[in-house]
Each structure stands twice: as structure tokens, then as C-alpha cells.
Amino acid sequence: MSFSLYQINTVPSGWRKVLYLNWPLVLLLSIVACIGFMMLYSVAGGSMEPWVMPQAQRFAIGMTAMFVIAMIPIAFWRLVSGLGYAVSLILLLYVEFFGTVGMGAQRWLDLGPFRLQPSELAKITIVMVLAAYYARIDSAKTSHPLYILPPLVLILIPVFLTLKQPDLGTALLLLLGGGAVVFAAGVHWAYFATLIAAGGATVFAVFASRGTEWQLLKDYQFRRIDTFIDPTQDPLGAGYHITQSQIALGSGGFSGRGFMEGTQSRLNFLPEKHTDFIFTTLAEEFGFIGASSLLFIYLLIVALCIWTALSTKDRFASLLSLGIAATFFLYFAINMAMVMGLAPVVGVPLPLVSYGGTAMMVLLAAFGLVQSAHIHRPR
């Protein structure tokens, strides 16, 4: 008891907290953001407009938010996580009915100068609420079926809402991010094994039924799945993006074509070059060295978050850090796999690099939570 009291007593207070921030994380995040600014500058043809300036402003706002969130004790965030989850659900429902249609899906909430994507917010609040849930219940009962049900519902509601938008990428991120927290909380692996097996069996059954009498999907649905899995079958439609982005990546070679020298992006062969496909420009201009460096920095950020999770004895803080690490990882892993032709094209941005305000600010706020966990960890 005295030991833990001592630990709590050593938690810094006041402005001293600033010294206890996880400064390496701040540095890495800034590096990634700067890489992002460079790439946005390049794809704009060597101009600060239209993307670098707004992105830098949001980065500043996001960093400020991160510091503010970091200063507030992690216990407070545990208390408000249920509320945050509820708010993001309400916002998701709100955009379902009143949202602004953009890029063929209802995603935005127009807040005057801001445009908020509630689905981005939901990625963090789901992690928070699950972490709070598992910090609250008796750890012996995590694998009890009755205690499995609430987190399942908590995950599936926002997944369902984002799927309806339809935003496959976000739904996937919510599902896997939430799943990571559930996994980290110690739910028996047999549940996961069963789930994966059941999922695999379903997919297998669906594909096995193709061309038989008991075919489970219509032919056109199969064809849609085909082009989704292998876009090269449709080189001028769905496959165009992926073919062109692979050309850009590959033509970068080992050391790249040089800053601002990427022909694929400069000549508009790349789609969405400033958002989801910005990694291709980086890979084209800085080659294998640049691309793998970014991957390495991302991995370091994830490692720092996991280190925070391991070094705190607070269950909520630990699960939260892990969940945020997993969500961040899912962002860049899915994005990179997508542009490299390893995964179907779903709309997931490259975190902190792709142009997009909500994603950047929400991510920085999430890292603020990790920082809070870092500063306020019981030692």
C-alpha cells in the first residue's frame, strides 16, 4: 500500500508535467507531420496552397490539444469515456440523417469553419469506452460469455453505422481497433479462434457455392467481389488507381526520383494524390529508402505507445494506449497495403501525412491520451 502510495505521490504536478511528457513521441509525430507537409507541397506542384497551410494549422491545433489533454489526469478521461462514446454515436446518427454528402458518402458534419467526421472521432472513443469497461469489470470475468456481450454491442453499433455511410475503411478500423482492446484485455483466445474460423468458413462457403445450385450470392455480386479483391481485372475502372499507384511506387526505385520530380503525381496519373494515395508520391520521389523510413518511424511510434502501455500499472491507461497504438497501426498498415496492391482499396488515410483535418486532430488528441497515461502513470 505504501509502495503504491509512494508511486502515486511521485506523479508530477503543475508545469513539471511538461518535463515528463513522452518527448520522443512528440518528436516522431512532428517528423511524420513534416514529411506530410513536404509531400503536400510536392503534389501541389511546389506550392503551400492549397494543402500545406491548412494542414499546418490543423497540426498546430492538434498539437495544442494533445498537450492540453496530456495535462489532464488519465482518471478524468476514464470517467468521461462513456460520455465520449455516447456523443460520437449521436454524431454518427446525426450525420446519417443530416450529414453533408461528400465523395459519395455521408460523412461530414458542417460546423461552420470546421467539417467534422464523426467516424474519425468514433475510432478513439470506442477504444476509450472498451478500455474503461475492462478496467471496471472483474478481471477474472473477462472471458465470461455474459461479459463478452457488452463490448460486442459497443463495437458493432458504430461499425454498423459507418458501414451504412458506406465507409468500409472506417468500419474495418473500428472493428479491428476495438477487437485489439478486447484481445489485450485478456479475453480467452478461443473466442478469437472461433470467430476467425467461423469467418473463414463463411467466406469459404460463399466462394465454394459459386457456380453450384446453392449459390449464396448473385453472379454480379461475385463479380463485384472479384474486382474488389483483384482490381487489375478492371484496369480502367477500379484497377486504374491501383495500377497507377504501383507504377508510381515501383518507378521510385531504391533512392527515388527526387523531391518534386515524381512524374506520376505531377502529371496527375495518381488519383487522390493528396489524400489516400499520398504514400505513392513519397515512394516515387524518395524511393525505397524514404518509404521504408516512414514505415520504420510509424513502427517506432507504435512501439512507444506499447511501451507506455507496458510501463503503467493502470489497467485503463494500459488498454487505452494499446488500443490507440493498434488503431494508429491499422491506419498506416491498411493504407500502405492498399496502395501497394496487397489489400483492396478502402478509404483509409495515411495517418498524419494525408491531407485531412479531422483525422489529424483526432489522432493527435488520441496521442494526448497516451501522453496523459504516460505522465500520470503510477510508478
Added chain:
Amino acid sequence: MARSQKRKNEDSSARLSRRAIVLGGLMTTTCLVLAGRMRYLQLERADDFRLLAEENRINLRLLPPARGVIYDRKGTILADNAPNYRITMVREDAGDVDLVLARLSRLVNLDRDKLDRARDEMMSRPPFVPVTIADRLTWEEFSLVSVNAPALPGITPDVGLSRNYPLGGDFSHVVGYVGPVSDYYLETTGDTDPVLQIPDFQVGRYNVEARLEDVLRGKAGSKRVEVNAAGRVMRELDRSAAQQGADVQLTIDAYLQNYAEARLAGESAGAVVMDTQSGDILALASAPTYDPNLFVRGIPSSIWQTLNEDPYRPLANKATQGLYPPGSTYKMVVALAALEAGLIDPNETVFCGGSMQLGNRRFHCWKRGGHGRMNLVQGLAQSCDVYYYDLAQRVGIEAISAMAKKFGCGVRHEVPLSGVATGIAPTMEWKLANRGEPWVMGDTLNASIGQGFVLNSPLQLAVMTARLASGLALEPRLIRSIDGVEPNYDPVTSLDVSPANLAIIREGMFEVSNGERGTALSSRTVLEDYLIAGKTGTSQVRNITAAERAAGVIRNEDLPWERRDHALFVGYAPAHAPRYAISLIVEHGGGGSAAAAPLARDILLYAMFDGLPPLEAYPANQRRSVQERHDAMQLLPRRGSTDAPSSNGAGMSRA
């Protein structure tokens, strides 16, 4: 209790740590997979993708070569490339398309349909693609648009090249025409030259334009441009200039050709004038003609239909494609065959009583009452058929046809024109193979007067005449030089014919035009140095039945046009020092002496004088009508009179 609680906490904390490490491991593994994929794309397949990126980026644009110019033997331009003044419009530069088009239509006459089509095209294509609004503008219209350019945003006056035939119809049967590249053309020629992909590219479709396509076309140049994904040109990287097609000079004399066409006009006729020293074709005329410029622009179907259905067949080249029974113009060959075989003495006479009986068939002379006693020269001068029936029986068809081929009849001559006819110099073998019947003596008799199976083109008859006049084994030549270099013609050799025998034939031909009873006497010339020697021919296109002959042969004037006889004349001049040989046919013209000989005489005179001959060259009683005809003719203005003399010569300095 607290202890177990703490124990439980440590258990769950340890499990969380384990799970966290498992998660970290999973993430690291995934990152390794991603890095491996990066390595595969960026290191192993970098070269492939680099290539694909270049293919994306760089577009090869072909630059059309200018087609070689075609000149006549003196440097007059027969076919060249005229600037085609066009207006193109770029939608994104225009702003208000309709407003600009409305302004434009106030300046130049715009075709409504074409305008609508251009507008549709503009709207359906990317906004930066230039679309042709109008072409073939006059220079005035073009400059009007250029001057008003500031008020016409997005409008660009532009100059392309299009084939132009300044002499129009005079050369349609020689130079031919070009046309757009059609699918049919690509299929039939198997031509894969990338230059054919250029929009509006023109290829030779007929006559010299088609036969010398390889020479005239040139090689496409190219420029490499960087384009963006939408196809917009960002900048030009480099270019290699197009290689212009070679210029071709023909042996034709444009003024003589012009005169020949003018002289033949109104008839369905063909004529060939050859140089008797070199074999150069100086004129190759066929009437009626058509304007080859019509074909360049895409001929309207109504005009094409008119040309195609005209009974005078303007689209056919009668000089090279037409095959006609040569009639009496074949008699020199028959006589020479007999002389060369040593079967006759030129002074030996044959009695012509108007016809000859062969078996149960009667072969008539054209002169009902008969010619009386005829020797060779008289037989030729008066074109006595019976004399040749007699000769033919002695010589036989094989020797006649062999002699015909030696003189270029029934032989295909290699001139670069479309559809050059081979003709027929029949032999016994030929008839058996083609008609399935054995040769009979009657066939020989028919052949001896150029009827029956014998068929020749005017070109072949011109070659025959030139060879008779010169004693040289001349081949017709149409190409004087290509890119300034004369083609490798075989040197001209002498014919393997006795000069003495040839002299007898020439004497006969002289008598035709100048003898008291010559069939072409009325078409003679009277100046000593410009006399003509020749032979008339009248070939039947119908059989004259015994009944008709008994009642009196129907005169040509009383027959429908298409059943009248063909009129022919072959000849050369000056008679004593031949330089020009001619063959001329007037389809269904009636008699050779009346319908063909005067035309041939006039063309020969024009050739000898290199211009309209003085009236003194004509018999006194014809001068008045000749003068009237000359006044009525609309001929090409002679160079030197109005034009600067060297305007064309400069272009030919390379030749």
C-alpha cells in the same frame, strides 16, 4: 483478501503484458510484410515500373511528311501540296463557345451542319483539345480571322497541307489522285507505316500517285511530348523532323498534254505521244477527264455517280486501259512480218476486186469496188484489205503475232499507271487455250487487218509506231527523274529488223499521209520539214451481215453511237527525221481518216512547234477552220508570256 486481490491484479496485468507483446509481434510482422512488398516493388521490379511510368508520361506524336512534288519534263508543277487553311478552336480558351462561334460566323461562311458537329465534338472531348471548326478557307477568310483573333478567344488559325493538282483534269489520267487512308486501303495493301495513323493523312490512290507511293510519301517525323493523365501536353521533349517525300519528274510535257486533252475534248478518245529517240511519253491523254481535286476532298456521291454512269466513261484511261481492235493500223506489222520472212517482193502486186473468197466465206475489202492491182506501198497507202488477206495466208498468224510482239503489241509495258492493259497478239495456241477452238485461216485473215482477236491499247500502238519510226527497241518511259536522279533504264538498242524493210514500211506510211490516194491525205501538213507519216484505222465493233452488205453497208452516221466504228490513227513526224510518234483512238468516231487523223496531225504539229503551229503548216483550205478552232480553245497560258520564266525552274534546279 487484499492479497488475493493483488494477486489477481498481477495475474491480469501479466496477461495484459503478454497480450500486448503478442499484439506488438503481430504488428511488427505485418510491417515486415509491408517492407517486403516495398522491396519487391521498388527494388526488384523498379525497372519495369520505371518503364511503365515513362510510357505513361511520354507520348509520341507523329509529324506528317510533305508529299513529294510531281513535275512535268520542263518543271511545271503537276501535283503539289497546298496550304489548307483551317480554324481550330479550344473550348477552355473560348469561354463562351456560342458567342465566339456567332462572331466567327459573321466573318466567314460556316457550314451549319459542320458547325454543329464541331460543337458536339468539342463538348464531348477534354476542354483543351483543339477541334477543327472549318477548313479549306480562302486566304481572304483566313486573314480576316487572323486579324480579328483578339475578339475570338480560343480560335486558332492553322495551316495544314493538302494535295493540290493545279492543272486539274489534264493530268487525272496520268498523275491520278490521293485520298484519305481507308480501312480498305489498309487491308489490301498491308501497309503498316505509322504515318498512316496521322489524321487526315493522304495516300496515293490512283495512277502515278499510287504506283510511286513509296517514293512520294516520305518518312514521318516525330516529337516526344510529356502528357498528363488527361492527355494534355505539358511540354515538348524533343523532335525529329519529317523527311519529305522525293520529288518526281515525269516525261510528260504539260503543254502538249494540255493541248492533247483540249483537242480530244468532246470525244471519248485516247492518245499517246512518244519521243522516238528515248521512248519518253510526252503526252498521255484520255477524254473525257475529271478533276482529281474532287477525289482529294472526298468526292460527293452525286458527282461520282455522274462520272461512273457517263457512257463516255471519264474514269477510264483509254490510252492505257482501253483495248481496241487496231484495225488497219496493224497492217505495218503484217507487211513487215512478210518482208522479214522473205515471202514477198514489195513490188509484187495483188489484185483487189473488192473481196476474197476463202472456202465458203467471203472476206471484203473496205472499198466495195476494189482497188485493182496493188503493190505493198500502194496497199498500205490505200489500206487495201485484200492485199493483206493475200499476205496473211502466206505469212501465217505465228509470224504476224511474233512481229507484233517485237513491236510492243500484246505486250505489257511497265509504266507506273493503274491498270495498264496487256492486249492480245493472238496465236494458235492462244485461241485453243482461251476459246477452246482450233485456229482457222479466217482468223488469220481477220488478224491481218487488225480485227478478230487482236486487241491493243493506244499505248501499245504508240510504242509500235515509235519503233517503226526509229528502228529502236524503245520502251515507254513515264519517269524522267526521281529526286533529281534518272531511273536505271536499259540502254536503247536497235530492233532486230532489216532497215531496208523498215524503209519500205515508212515509205508506205508516208504515202498514207502524203500520197495522192493516201487515206490521210486530207490530214496532211504542207511544210516540208514538218511532214507526217502515218496510218489510219477503222475497226468494226459489230459484224456486218451478208444481207446488210447486199443492201449497202449502213453508214456510221446512221448508227447509234455505241455501234459506230472506232477511228484510229498512228503516225510520226517529221516524216524524214522522226522525233514524235503518236497513236490516237476516237471511240465510235467513225472512220480513221476523218475522225482520228486530223486530231493526231494537230497534236503532232503542236509537239513539233512546241506550241500552236503557224497556219502555214496546214493545207490552205483548212487554215480558216483551224484558226477558228485555235481561237475557241482555252489552253494553258504559255510560260514566259505572262508568268515569270523561272518560277518553276527554281524548283527543278535539283533535278
